[in-house]
Amino acid sequence: MAGLTATEKKLAEYKCNTNEAIQLKLVRFPEDLEDENTTFNPEYSHQVFGDDEVAFGYKGLKILLYYIAGNLSTLFRVEYTSRVNEKFDCVEADDVESKIREIIPPGFCTNTDDFVSLLEKEVNFKPFGMLLHTYSIHNEEAGEDITYQIYKADMTCPGFREYHERLQTFLMWFIETASFIDVDDERWNYFLVFEKYNKDGATLFATVGYMTVYNYYVYPDKTRPRVSQMLILPPFQGEGHGAQLLETVHRYYMSSPTVLDITAEDPSENYVKLRDFVLVKLCQDLLCFSPVKLMQGFSQEMVTEAQQKLKINKQHTRRVYEILRLRATNMGDAEQSRSYRLDVKRRLIGPYKKKQRELAKMRRCLRPEEMTNQLNQIDLNLQREQLEESFQQLVSDYRRVLERLAQA
Numbered sequence: 001m002a003g004l005t006a007t008e009k010k011l012a013e014y015k016c017n018t019n020e021a022i023q024l025k026l027v028r029f030p031e032d033l034e035d036e037n038t039t040f041n042p043e044y045s046h047q048v049f050g051d052d053e054v055a056f057g058y059k060g061l062k063i064l065l066y067y068i069a070g071n072l073s074t075l076f077r078v079e080y081t082s083r084v085n086e087k088f089d090c091v092e093a094d095d096v097e098s099k100i101r102e103i104i105p106p107g108f109c110t111n112t113d114d115f116v117s118l119l120e121k122e123v124n125f126k127p128f129g130m131l132l133h134t135y136s137i138h139n140e141e142a143g144e145d146i147t148y149q150i151y152k153a154d155m156t157c158p159g160f161r162e163y164h165e166r167l168q169t170f171l172m173w174f175i176e177t178a179s180f181i182d183v184d185d186e187r188w189n190y191f192l193v194f195e196k197y198n199k200d201g202a203t204l205f206a207t208v209g210y211m212t213v214y215n216y217y218v219y220p221d222k223t224r225p226r227v228s229q230m231l232i233l234p235p236f237q238g239e240g241h242g243a244q245l246l247e248t249v250h251r252y253y254m255s256s257p258t259v260l261d262i263t264a265e266d267p268s269e270n271y272v273k274l275r276d277f278v279l280v281k282l283c284q285d286l287l288c289f290s291p292v293k294l295m296q297g298f299s300q301e302m303v304t305e306a307q308q309k310l311k312i313n314k315q316h317t318r319r320v321y322e323i324l325r326l327r328a329t330n331m332g333d334a335e336q337s338r339s340y341r342l343d344v345k346r347r348l349i350g351p352y353k354k355k356q357r358e359l360a361k362m363r364r365c366l367r368p369e370e371m372t373n374q375l376n377q378i379d380l381n382l383q384r385e386q387l388e389e390s391f392q393q394l395v396s397d398y399r400r401v402l403e404r405l406a407q408a
């Protein structure tokens with residue numbers, strides 16, 4: 001803070017990072033309220049607090065957003081150790097409470113006693129909609145298998161609209177470009193994951209995550225469901241729920257004769273990793289992906305079979321092919337490894353070829369003195385390097401998918 005005036009230094013003390021200040025919790029038992037191990041923080045808060053993710057005007061700021069694990073009834077409180085007042089150079093503290101109120105629905109508790117009494121009614125909470133899939137995962141800590149269920153819900157399910165309003169707030173904290181959807185548009189489908197747990201001898205349900213899918217009409221009688229936003233709440237990430245949810249949703253649409261294929265809107269890197277794993281798992285037993293056929297190259301048969309049987313589009317089928325072919329290739333064998341590298345690079349080179357065509361066009365339009373050969377040369381070398389880098393990255397991502405597949 002060198003070079004700051006005394007006032008600037010003092011003001012800086014009243015800045016809090018909002019990703020740290022916001023404390024989230026999914027509460028099952030009253031003891032969870034005091035247990036710091038159950039607290040988690042946002043990854044993003046820029047949509048609410050601006051790009052620097054800072055709230056001004058407070059020391060020791062805590063924005064508590066505690067949720068009852070199942071129905072997500074909310075406790076919202078703002079706490080701090082001190083706050084700037086008007087005497088302090090006429091600067092005003094940010095209105096943190098209003099900013100949060102803009103994204104959480106009304107009806108939340110502001111005191112802990114009310115929240116705890118709602119917790120007692122949680123036993124009445126049941127998941128919304130139609131049960132699609134049940135699975136269990138072994139939990140090391142608990143030393144037992146825990147059961148999870150995936151449901152498909154819509155706005156006609158009593159209480160779902162209000163529950164969804166509470167749930168979607170989490171998107172702001174964990175998806176960089178999250179947005180709230182128009183829930184009155186009936187083409188939205190909602191898929192929810194719940195954990196079953198026991199409390200005083202009763203079975204209760206905790207929210208694990210969800211996915212929204214939009215049903216695009218491509219022809220009058222055909223649809224192309226598009227995964228819009230997907231979130232597994234942080235306490236449950238890395239346990240396999242994302243893969244279970246995506247596979248269940250895929251299977252749900254696969255069986256529909258009106259569905260052409262299933263795509264995703266602006267997919268993130270993590271989503272692509274998950275999708276690669278799920279699609280390869282679904283495709284690996286198709287005859288068109290037998291080792292012999294994989295070695296003969298990417299074929300129309302693969303495109304057709306994956307589209308018709310599994311509703312996978314051509315671009316995704318191509319990735320599945322590359323992953324399965326990597327598994328069938330002996331990379332220690334010079335000839336096999338060369339053939340694989342060339343095959344993948346031939347696809348990767350597409351955008352570079354386009355650039356070269358554009359360059360050639362430029363060459364025709366510009367005078368020789370306007371084009372520097374040197375520049376072209378550097379460009380080509382750089383392209384070769386970039387291509388090799390992309391290839392190596394891709395192979396390492398593919399290997400990760402294959403490792404996961406081997407463990408599944």
Ligand SMILES: CC(C)(COP(=O)(O)OP(=O)(O)OC[C@H]1O[C@@H](n2cnc3c(N)ncnc32)[C@H](O)[C@@H]1OP(=O)(O)O)[C@@H](O)C(=O)NCCC(=O)NCCS
Nearest residue numbers: 174229230231232237238239240241242243268270271404
């Ligand atoms: C991306 C997201 C949906 C993935 O969900 P998830 O439940 O964590 O996914 P999974 O648990 O199935 O897989 C995640 C990783 O955990 C690993 N994993 C799964 N089960 C595991 C287990 N029992 N033990 C150890 N690791 C495990 C997987 O191998 C995978 O790792 P890898 O990518 O290195 O192979 C989730 O992290 C999320 O909601 N992120 C924030 C929002 C977001 O990015 N959404 C997607 C775009 S809208």
